[in-house]
Amino acid sequence: MPKKTFFRLSEAKRSxxxxxxxxxxxxxxxxxxxxxxxxxxxGIPRGSFYQYFNGLSDLFIHLIQIIAKRKFSYMGHLFExxxxxxxxxxxxxxxxxxxxxxxxxKEAYLFGYHLYxxxxxxxxxxxxxxxxxxxxxxxxxxMNDANKDWLKEGTDIRMLAKMLYDFNARDLVYQFYRGDPIxxxxxRTDAFINILREGVKKEASNE
Amino acid sequence: MPKKTFFRLSEAKRSxxxxxxxxxxxxxxxxxxxxxxxxxxxGIPRGSFYQYFNGLSDLFIHLIQIIAKRKFSYMGHLFExxxxxxxxxxxxxxxxxxxxxxxxxKEAYLFGYHLYxxxxxxxxxxxxxxxxxxxxxxxxxxMNDANKDWLKEGTDIRMLAKMLYDFNARDLVYQFYRGDPIxxxxxRTDAFINILREGVKKEASNE
Amino acid sequence: MPKKTFFRLSEAKRSxxxxxxxxxxxxxxxxxxxxxxxxxxxGIPRGSFYQYFNGLSDLFIHLIQIIAKRKFSYMGHLFExxxxxxxxxxxxxxxxxxxxxxxxxKEAYLFGYHLYxxxxxxxxxxxxxxxxxxxxxxxxxxMNDANKDWLKEGTDIRMLAKMLYDFNARDLVYQFYRGDPIxxxxxRTDAFINILREGVKKEASNE
Amino acid sequence: MPKKTFFRLSEAKRSxxxxxxxxxxxxxxxxxxxxxxxxxxxGIPRGSFYQYFNGLSDLFIHLIQIIAKRKFSYMGHLFExxxxxxxxxxxxxxxxxxxxxxxxxKEAYLFGYHLYxxxxxxxxxxxxxxxxxxxxxxxxxxMNDANKDWLKEGTDIRMLAKMLYDFNARDLVYQFYRGDPIxxxxxRTDAFINILREGVKKEASNE
DNA sequence: CATGAATGAGTCTTCATTCAT
DNA sequence: AATGAATGAAGACTCATTCAT
Numbered sequence: 001m002p003k004k005t006f007f008r009l010s011e012a013k014r015s016x017x018x019x020x021x022x023x024x025x026x027x028x029x030x031x032x033x034x035x036x037x038x039x040x041x042x043g044i045p046r047g048s049f050y051q052y053f054n055g056l057s058d059l060f061i062h063l064i065q066i067i068a069k070r071k072f073s074y075m076g077h078l079f080e081x082x083x084x085x086x087x088x089x090x091x092x093x094x095x096x097x098x099x100x101x102x103x104x105x106k107e108a109y110l111f112g113y114h115l116y117x118x119x120x121x122x123x124x125x126x127x128x129x130x131x132x133x134x135x136x137x138x139x140x141x142x143m144n145d146a147n148k149d150w151l152k153e154g155t156d157i158r159m160l161a162k163m164l165y166d167f168n169a170r171d172l173v174y175q176f177y178r179g180d181p182i183x184x185x186x187x188r189t190d191a192f193i194n195i196l197r198e199g200v201k202k203e204a205s206n207e
Numbered sequence: 208m209p210k211k212t213f214f215r216l217s218e219a220k221r222s223x224x225x226x227x228x229x230x231x232x233x234x235x236x237x238x239x240x241x242x243x244x245x246x247x248x249x250g251i252p253r254g255s256f257y258q259y260f261n262g263l264s265d266l267f268i269h270l271i272q273i274i275a276k277r278k279f280s281y282m283g284h285l286f287e288x289x290x291x292x293x294x295x296x297x298x299x300x301x302x303x304x305x306x307x308x309x310x311x312x313k314e315a316y317l318f319g320y321h322l323y324x325x326x327x328x329x330x331x332x333x334x335x336x337x338x339x340x341x342x343x344x345x346x347x348x349x350m351n352d353a354n355k356d357w358l359k360e361g362t363d364i365r366m367l368a369k370m371l372y373d374f375n376a377r378d379l380v381y382q383f384y385r386g387d388p389i390x391x392x393x394x395r396t397d398a399f400i401n402i403l404r405e406g407v408k409k410e411a412s413n414e
Numbered sequence: 415m416p417k418k419t420f421f422r423l424s425e426a427k428r429s430x431x432x433x434x435x436x437x438x439x440x441x442x443x444x445x446x447x448x449x450x451x452x453x454x455x456x457g458i459p460r461g462s463f464y465q466y467f468n469g470l471s472d473l474f475i476h477l478i479q480i481i482a483k484r485k486f487s488y489m490g491h492l493f494e495x496x497x498x499x500x501x502x503x504x505x506x507x508x509x510x511x512x513x514x515x516x517x518x519x520k521e522a523y524l525f526g527y528h529l530y531x532x533x534x535x536x537x538x539x540x541x542x543x544x545x546x547x548x549x550x551x552x553x554x555x556x557m558n559d560a561n562k563d564w565l566k567e568g569t570d571i572r573m574l575a576k577m578l579y580d581f582n583a584r585d586l587v588y589q590f591y592r593g594d595p596i597x598x599x600x601x602r603t604d605a606f607i608n609i610l611r612e613g614v615k616k617e618a619s620n621e
Numbered sequence: 622m623p624k625k626t627f628f629r630l631s632e633a634k635r636s637x638x639x640x641x642x643x644x645x646x647x648x649x650x651x652x653x654x655x656x657x658x659x660x661x662x663x664g665i666p667r668g669s670f671y672q673y674f675n676g677l678s679d680l681f682i683h684l685i686q687i688i689a690k691r692k693f694s695y696m697g698h699l700f701e702x703x704x705x706x707x708x709x710x711x712x713x714x715x716x717x718x719x720x721x722x723x724x725x726x727k728e729a730y731l732f733g734y735h736l737y738x739x740x741x742x743x744x745x746x747x748x749x750x751x752x753x754x755x756x757x758x759x760x761x762x763x764m765n766d767a768n769k770d771w772l773k774e775g776t777d778i779r780m781l782a783k784m785l786y787d788f789n790a791r792d793l794v795y796q797f798y799r800g801d802p803i804x805x806x807x808x809r810t811d812a813f814i815n816i817l818r819e820g821v822k823k824e825a826s827n828e
Numbered sequence: 829c830a831t832g833a834a835t836g837a838g839t840c841t842t843c844a845t846t847c848a849t
Numbered sequence: 850a851a852t853g854a855a856t857g858a859a860g861a862c863t864c865a866t867t868c869a870t
Contacts, residue, residue, distance in 0.1 A: 028326070
């Protein structure tokens with residue numbers, strides 16, 4: 001957690017530092033990014049960095065959290081209707097909301113990529129925690145589906161939740177990182193959902 | 208590519224260096240592993256490293272390739288029957304063969320993890336190439352399924368191939384990395400295949 | 415010398431700062447203690463420190479002095495009888511009085527340790543001054559002994575005074591610093607005095 | 622312990638580094654000496670230092686040890702006769718031998734000073750070890766005295782050994798550090814020994 | 829080819845001290 | 850007087866890479 005000093009800064013300065021760090025880490029990757037580059041980019045003195053943060057991972061975790069919050073805010077309006085429809089349909093909407101966020105703030109959306117590409121203890125722990133929370137949330141909605149008899153019996157709900165979570169938090173982010181256009185990502189999402197919903201096996205038909 | 212010198216070494220020494228590098232990189236991650244640690248672990252002089260390789264990525268790519276070859280050899284016997292059965296069934300077998308490899312050579316199997324966690328240009332390129340090849344191969348087998356009318360019409364074959372490839376090359380490796388037991392991984396694989404095959408949507412039943 | 419500002423503070427605040435500094439310096443040693451740690455421990459703002467003191471040595475010297483005064487107050491009652499008995503006997507009492515102080519205020523007693531472990535100019539000067547004063551005082555009492563014919567002729571009084579001073583101000587403090595129990599320290603003091611008084615050479619006996 | 626690399630250097634270079642470190646530490650004190658100053662003084666690159674040592678304390682401990690050995694070599698010839706005379710007499714000779722060393726290599730002799738003025742864990746541990754060894758050695762010779770009935774009954778041998786050890790390893794070194802002339806130190810040593818031997822209490826005389 | 833010492837650029841991190849409010 | 854942010858100098862330590870033997 002950043003030190004108190006950081007939160008006492010003006011919104012402008014805080015934001016400047018955050019954006020600088022996001023830019024630098026997006027360019028070099030978390031494990032290669034240096035504090036030096038971040039302070040240079042932000043134009044603040046080296047020592048100040050340590051008045052604000054305990055180290056790079058401190059800042060990184062802070063960024064992941066505020067970005068998650070921001071991204072989440074794009075989805076807020078969907079939550080009230082979430083239980084009224086099969087979750088796979090809502091997942092499509094949630095995903096699109098996420099991609100709206102990507103459109104509005106490319107750098108921030110991209111930043112999630114690094115959650116999957118650091119070996120640092122803290123980052124791994126954070127990733128695990130976020131994953132657990134995200135998957136648990138999805139599981140609970142899928143349980144709702146099951147209760148409403150919208151899900152095939154025998155479906156491994158946890159596995160399904162995991163697949164959905166990963167697709168959204170990892171695969172899509174990676175596609176964006178690679179530069180795939182959002183339209184293509186939307187199409188792929190539909191194909192993905194379709195496979196999950198319908199399955200791929202041709203039914204023994206009675207034709 | 209390693210220099211000629213490397214391939215002129217005795218098999219024993221070559222293997223010693225390879226295994227040392229695998230151990231070090233597995234412990235620290237590719238981006239944090241240092242040449243220093245590798246030569247120390249192998250007990251060879253620092254200068255020798257540069258007589259064998261052009262740098263760390265050179266060695267890394269070499270390792271990925273020999274390991275891929277080794278892993279592949281566990282699956283060879285399956286290829287002749289591959290077109291005779293629906294690919295999802297064969298995928299199960301391929302996966303299990305891969306896990307046999309994991310049992311025999313944990314470190315090598317684990318090593319694939321790092322293919323997904325480096326930001327170095329060369330590694331990213333290698334990863335993309337391997338992915339393309341792997342997915343293309345799976346696609347061709349899935350096309351065979353389609354031709355035999357084993358696949359539901361409208362199935363996005365490329366997406367399906369991608370999902371299968373990722374599950375095998377990335378998700379399972381990650382589970383192993385986390386320390387999940389192989390039995391659990393096998394169960395998960397079955398659940399995964401089941402979802403893909405059957406889908407999760409409850410058919411409107413005529414009860 | 416602390417600035418006037420410091421002495422205008424409330425007794426409570428002054429004492430808080432003093433105790434914090436003693437704690438920090440006892441833990442880290444004078445040469446490694448930082449102003450940062452002291453203000454953090456005391457919970458006062460960094461800038462305030464410079465309103466009270468000119469630097470760390472300023473505070474350190476102040477602490478040595480108030481502690482010396484406090485320790486001295488434990489011995490006051492002995493001074494009136496000091497000339498009535500051989501000084502070595504009184505030395506035993508003075509030492510015990512010092513150890514009572516140690517019991518009552520461990521941290522303060524311990525603090526003297528640092529007088530012997532700093533290389534800073536000011537501290538070395540202070541140490542020399544205190545030593546001169548202390549030894550001179552002891553010398554004067556030993557002269558009294560000599561006058562009363564309680565001391566063997568030829569005894570090097572200055573050397574004796576120095577030995578006594580060091581034992582009390584340095585050796586005992588160091589033992590306490592190491593964690594030796596006070597009872598042991600008392601026993602050692604007696605052994606020390608005994609050696610000084612009687613000598614260690616076996617008299618040519620007329621057996 | 623220095624790394625192997627250090628011992629593979631030419632005697633000249635090794636000695637250059639050792640003397641540079643001794644000079645720097647004597648000037649600034651161990652806790653304030655910096656590696657930067659040492660490498661500058663020696664004229665070697667910064668990185669080399671870390672090829673030779675694991676850190677400053679590593680070098681420091683090495684220096685203490687080689688100096689102790691050198692100092693010891695000045696006393697070697699005394700050891701054969703050590704048991705034939707009362708130890709206090711031999712102590713005078715040992716001390717003088719030490720002072721010969723001081724004359725020949727002022728910087729090295731002085732260096733012992735720092736053993737008593739660092740708070741670093743390693744140095745404290747080394748100091749304790751050396752002290753234990755030195756005191757134990759003296760104790761054994763004093764036991765010899767006791768067996769030969771040269772020592773007054775009831776003498777606390779451990780305390781006496783401690784006093785002798787400290788006087789030689791600490792007090793004399795400190796006097797030298799302060800710049801006292803060797804002749805004065807010799808006189809003081811005699812006075813010190815005299816007090817210990819004869820005691821200071823005037824015997825109840827039967828005059 | 830083997831060896832391992834030399835080199836110095838590059839980072840992190842800590843703090844004393846100042847200064848504006 | 851109190852406060853605490855700003856600043857940058859300073860030092861530790863790590864390593865990739867080169868080079869002489």
